[in-house]
Amino acid sequence: MRTEPAEIQCVLGLDVSRDTVTLCDGRTRHTVTIANDADALRTALLPYQGTATLAVCEATGGYEDILLGVLLELAIPAHRADPAKVKAYIKSFGKRAKNDPIDARWLSRYGRDRAATLPRWQPVDLTQQKLELLVARRLDLVAMRVQEQNRLKAPRSRLIADNIRDHLAELERHIEALNAEIDTLVGESRDLALRAEQLRSVPGIGPVLVPLLLAVMPELGTLNRRQVASLAGVAPHPKDSGKASWHRSTTGGRRQIRPALFIAALAACRGDNPLATAYKALLKAAKPKRVALTAIMRKIITIANARVRDALPHQNEIMQLNA
Incomplete structure (x- = not known):
């Protein structure tokens, strides 16, 4: 475990x-360009090893x-x-x-001003990293499938309908293969399997949302x-603002989660469970359906968080007993 200077x-x-x-270098303001190669970077960064240094870079997709x-x-x-x-910081x-x-100078200044926070x-666990990639790929293929389905319905697509259907069949095969690989990966990991079990116990959360939550919300x-x-x-x-007060809105968050939670809420509200009862109570109180x-x-994401939280200490106790 590495320690960091105060x-x-x-x-x-x-x-x-x-x-x-x-x-x-934030002290000298000197800049140098290095090949994005492990040996070259190691040589350039070696003088900073063991010093009170913080490195700041941007996420660049890998x-x-x-x-x-x-x-x-x-x-x-x-x-x-x-x-x-970082862009908003520079714009300010x-x-x-x-x-x-x-850009390198701005990153250094950004890190200097906000180092404490x-x-x-x-590093991400390799299993978690693979799950994230598989789930992201599945989302891409599902989006492609929706696009192709819409094209198939277009009046002018009759001449190429067979080609679109072939592509849809191929997409379905790839999606099914990804589903199988995701299920295998989750089943082989004790931690992921435990989390998945707790998530499946929440009304509305089904086989599609479980791996999505595991991948996109590991927290x-x-x-x-x-x-x-x-x-x-x-x-x-x-x-x-002042005396003005508008309706509170739900914004932000991780963009992949909200649409999937909406489907989960629809499923939960149609079932026989406490969430469906709560939904009917909100409607009876004259709340708009969208708000309800x-x-x-x-409630679904809060319950999911609580059940995973409550299960984790129990899992740690089991692992200690088996050790």
């Missing part, structure tokens, strides 16, 4: 592209993985920043100029009810 003395800004990484691996190897704390937050200064050295990057079981609702995009946020369904969505 006070960061140097922040490295690292602008990552496919082939290169531009490094800015091009930063080599850099983060080298930083982990050298025990240099790192933060992988949200590009939207009214600056527009952009190139790799400039920035979460440190931690389930470690958050409070407000945090988990906000992360799922179903928390009502106030919109008040959102409340049920929030």
Whole structure:
């Protein structure tokens, strides 16, 4: 377990592209461009090993993985920043100029100003990483299937209908194969299997939503009810100013979760369970259906979080007894 200095003395800004990484030393403001290669990065970052240094880079869809691996190897704390937050930070200064050295300097400054509050990057478990990739690929294929189904219904698609049907059949095969691979992966992991079992016990959560929650919300079981609702995009946020007060709206969160929770809420409300009773009570209280369904969505994710949280200590006790 690596320890981090109480006070960061140097922040490295690292602008990552496919082939290169531009490094800015926060103390000297000097920038240098390095090949995005493990050996080259290791040589450039070795002088910072064991110093009170924080490295900041942006999420780039995977091009930063080599850099983060080298930083982990050298025990240099790192933060992988949200590009939207960094962009908003730069915009707040009214600056527009952009190139790799400039971006690296801004990343260094961003890290320096927020070092105390920035979460440190931690490597993702390989099983969790594979699950995330499989679930993301399944979402892509399902979106393609919807597009092809819509094309098949179009009046002018009759001439190419056979081609579209062939593609739909192929997509179905790939989706089924992914479903089988996801089920196998979850079943082989004791932690994922336990979480999946708890999620399946929640009304409305079915075989599609379970792996989605496991992949997109691995934090389930470690958050409070407000945090988990906000992360799922179903928390009502106030919109008040002075004497004016508007209806609270649910915004933000991880975009993949909300549509799936909506389907889960519809399923739960049609069943015979406490959530369906709560939904009917909201309608009886003259709440609009949209508001009532959102409340049920929030209840589903809150219950799921609580059940996973309550099951985890029990699982840890079992593992200690078997050790």
